[in-house]
Amino acid sequence: MPRFTPKVVTANALIEGDVIYLAADDSWTRDLSRAEVIADEAIAQMRLLDAQRQPGRVVGAYLADVIPGAQGPQPAHFREDFRRKGPSNYLHGKQETTKPEGAANV
Amino acid sequence: MYNYSEFDHAFLAERNAQFRAQVARRIDGSLTEDEFKPLRLMNGLYLQLHAYMLRVAIPYGTLNGAQMRQLAYLAERWDKGYGHFTTRQNIQYNWPQLPDVPDMLDALAEVGLHAIQTSGNTIRNVTADHFAGAAADELADPRPVAELIRQWSTDHPEFQFLPRKFKIAVTGSPHDRAVTRAHDIGLRMVAREGETGFEVIVGGGLGRTPMIGQVIRPFLPRADLLPYLEAIVSVYNLLGRRDNKYKARIKITMHENGIDTIRALVEERFTTLRAAFNGADQALLAQIAPQFAPPAYLAKPVDAFDAAYAADPIFRSWADTNLTAHKRADHAILSISLKAHGATPGDATAAQMRVMADLAAQYAYDELRISHEQNVILPHVARADLPAVHAALKAAGLATANIGLISDIIACPGMDYCALATARSIPIAQEIATHFDALKLEHDIGPLKIKISGCINACGHHHVGHIGILGLDRAGVENYQITLGGDGTEDAVIGERAGPGFAAEDLLPAIERLIRTYLDLREGREETFLDAYRRLGLAPFKAALYPDARDRDAA
Numbered sequence: 188m189p190r191f192t193p194k195v196v197t198a199n200a201l202i203e204g205d206v207i208y209l210a211a212d213d214s215w216t217r218d219l220s221r222a223e224v225i226a227d228e229a230i231a232q233m234r235l236l237d238a239q240r241q242p243g244r245v246v247g248a249y250l251a252d253v254i255p256g257a258q259g260p261q262p263a264h265f266r267e268d269f270r271r272k273g274p275s276n277y278l279h280g281k282q283e284t285t286k287p288e289g290a291a292n293v
Numbered sequence: 294m295y296n297y298s299e300f301d302h303a304f305l306a307e308r309n310a311q312f313r314a315q316v317a318r319r320i321d322g323s324l325t326e327d328e329f330k331p332l333r334l335m336n337g338l339y340l341q342l343h344a345y346m347l348r349v350a351i352p353y354g355t356l357n358g359a360q361m362r363q364l365a366y367l368a369e370r371w372d373k374g375y376g377h378f379t380t381r382q383n384i385q386y387n388w389p390q391l392p393d394v395p396d397m398l399d400a401l402a403e404v405g406l407h408a409i410q411t412s413g414n415t416i417r418n419v420t421a422d423h424f425a426g427a428a429a430d431e432l433a434d435p436r437p438v439a440e441l442i443r444q445w446s447t448d449h450p451e452f453q454f455l456p457r458k459f460k461i462a463v464t465g466s467p468h469d470r471a472v473t474r475a476h477d478i479g480l481r482m483v484a485r486e487g488e489t490g491f492e493v494i495v496g497g498g499l500g501r502t503p504m505i506g507q508v509i510r511p512f513l514p515r516a517d518l519l520p521y522l523e524a525i526v527s528v529y530n531l532l533g534r535r536d537n538k539y540k541a542r543i544k545i546t547m548h549e550n551g552i553d554t555i556r557a558l559v560e561e562r563f564t565t566l567r568a569a570f571n572g573a574d575q576a577l578l579a580q581i582a583p584q585f586a587p588p589a590y591l592a593k594p595v596d597a598f599d600a601a602y603a604a605d606p607i608f609r610s611w612a613d614t615n616l617t618a619h620k621r622a623d624h625a626i627l628s629i630s631l632k633a634h635g636a637t638p639g640d641a642t643a644a645q646m647r648v649m650a651d652l653a654a655q656y657a658y659d660e661l662r663i664s665h666e667q668n669v670i671l672p673h674v675a676r677a678d679l680p681a682v683h684a685a686l687k688a689a690g691l692a693t694a695n696i697g698l699i700s701d702i703i704a705c706p707g708m709d710y711c712a713l714a715t716a717r718s719i720p721i722a723q724e725i726a727t728h729f730d731a732l733k734l735e736h737d738i739g740p741l742k743i744k745i746s747g748c749i750n751a752c753g754h755h756h757v758g759h760i761g762i763l764g765l766d767r768a769g770v771e772n773y774q775i776t777l778g779g780d781g782t783e784d785a786v787i788g789e790r791a792g793p794g795f796a797a798e799d800l801l802p803a804i805e806r807l808i809r810t811y812l813d814l815r816e817g818r819e820e821t822f823l824d825a826y827r828r829l830g831l832a833p834f835k836a837a838l839y840p841d842a843r844d845r846d847a848a
Contacts, residue, residue, distance in 0.1 A: 204390065
């Protein structure tokens with residue numbers, strides 16, 4: 188059987204549209220490095236269901252592949268890298284804010 | 294231009310009030326996302342990679358100064374101070390927040406703008422020649438008909454759930470600047486025995502299965518336009534496939550059924566509909582048409598233009614590239630480039646929008662156009678005023694002299710914004726523009742259209758670029774395919790794929806090899822890249838793109 192690639196649960200915030208990640212304490216964070224890394228497929232599906240049960244806060248929840256590391260999970264694909272940063276033509280989106288990312292207020 | 298009637302104002306106000314209530318119900322949890330999504334899309338609101346995106350329609354690309362100023366206001370008040378003009382003559386705001394969108398729509402309604410028909414499986418915002426009403430080669434201004442189509446198609450009850458989206462483009466000129474052959478329906482005004490009518494083209498489209506439209510009716514009398522359009526869309530509505538999204542556009546319906554079958558069905562339906570249209574459409578058109586009367590042109594001597602042209606090489610270069618012949622000799626059509634080298638194609642800041650609005654008010658009879666090539670047009674400027682206009686544009690960073698040149702690139706937003714994209718487009722456009730500007734080769738290369746799409750859906754029209762670039766995801770890495778020889782004009786051709794794609798870092802050198810090969814092989818400056826490609830074929834350009842393959846073949 189192929190090995191399961193570690194995942195995070197990610198979505199967009201309903202109000203701001205911003206990229207958010209599910210943390211281990213059930214809060215939503217705007218910072219990928221604070222997201223809960225899920226190494227088990229069954230748990231990943233459970234956590235995705237947890238996210239999808241919050242339609243008043245999040246939109247379009249899905250599982251994204253990550254590479255666990257010392258600095259927290261890193262995106263496995265360039266699309267997720269852009270999502271955690273913002274566009275490349277302006278310093279907009281997440282890269283715009285310099286303050287440390289805390290729990291999302293969603 | 295068209296002025297909203299009481300009916301139009303009331304319709305928009307009602308529609309905006311409905312959407313305000315829908316947004317409130319989404320936020321308070323009464324509506325799920327599945328319930329809300331079709332409602333927000335009907336009002337132009339998308340959710341993209343980083344944020345919501347509001348796509349505002351600019352019907353047939355026509356704006357007045359007050360509308361442009363309001364677009365600037367939205368950019369500042371609810372976005373990040375800029376807007377992005379698209380290949381469908383729309384403007385997109387990339388950063389609105391959901392609770393603000395009803396206020397944005399109300400602000401748009403104040404100046405007769407909206408975000409209806411910018412999404413969903415309906416007839417979309419109708420596009421037109423961006424030089425409409427001004428071009429020297431025009432038979433007639435297509436905008437009255439475009440406005441008639443807008444009113445007919447807006448919330449048309451039969452066409453709210455088509456198999457797929459449906460795009461109509463119209464031009465009044467023999468030179469097709471509206472890419473009519475790549476639309477679900479393209480309308481080209483033609484004359485026959487002194488009467489003007491339409492050549493009706495059906496089944497064009499780019500995307501995953503690019504096709505050039507076919508002529509379903511070589512000459513349709515003007516008065517028959519709406520019943521004939523309604524016949525086409527209603528035949529498609531019944532025949533078009535709903536089982537497979539990728540086979541749902543009318544181009545596939547045409548391909549699967551053949552044009553003769555479609556034509557017979559359309560003509561049959563048309564017979565019924567023509568009788569049902571009782572002339573109300575023509576009465577409405579008669580009310581619309583005078584609103585597009587030409588402005589009261591001011592005759593001015595062109596001495597000031599001639600003097601500046603002779604004295605100022607920067608002005609001369611700009612005039613040579615950015616002006617197009619107007620139907621009056623003492624006026625010109627001015628294309629304002631939104632493609633400053635290294636900037637994002639199609640983006641304008643709020644301040645730049647205001648400068649363009651002010652210039653339109655002062656020098657251009659208060660008219661502006663948005664082109665599908667993502668530039669802004671002042672369609673009527675007295676030549677005498679052009680030195681002053683140029684100076685004002687220069688101060689606002691809007692005087693780039695590159696219309697129709699290698700850096701006047703169409704690029705979709707790509708993976709920097711779009712949720713559908715498979716690779717980025719904007720940085721590729723920025724790199725190409727900056728590179729050839731640094732080489733000072735741009736004006737020597739001459740007319741060249743590079744068009745870039747960040748996915749197979751082809752919003753960047755790459756299939757009809759002289760050089761088309763398609764960004765794909767190849768095993769988790771951005772990869773770019775090149776097509777050559779495409780053309781979006783009246784001689785429309787789908788470009789030919791040159792070969793395997795290039796990694797992002799290899800793309801720019803490949804483009805440069807292509808361009809240098811053209812410069813070496815052309816018969817003179819008057820032979821454009823596209824002409825040279827047509828004369829020489831793919832082979833020499835392919836060899837330039839893949840030198841290693843050539844070496845291998847020789848070995």
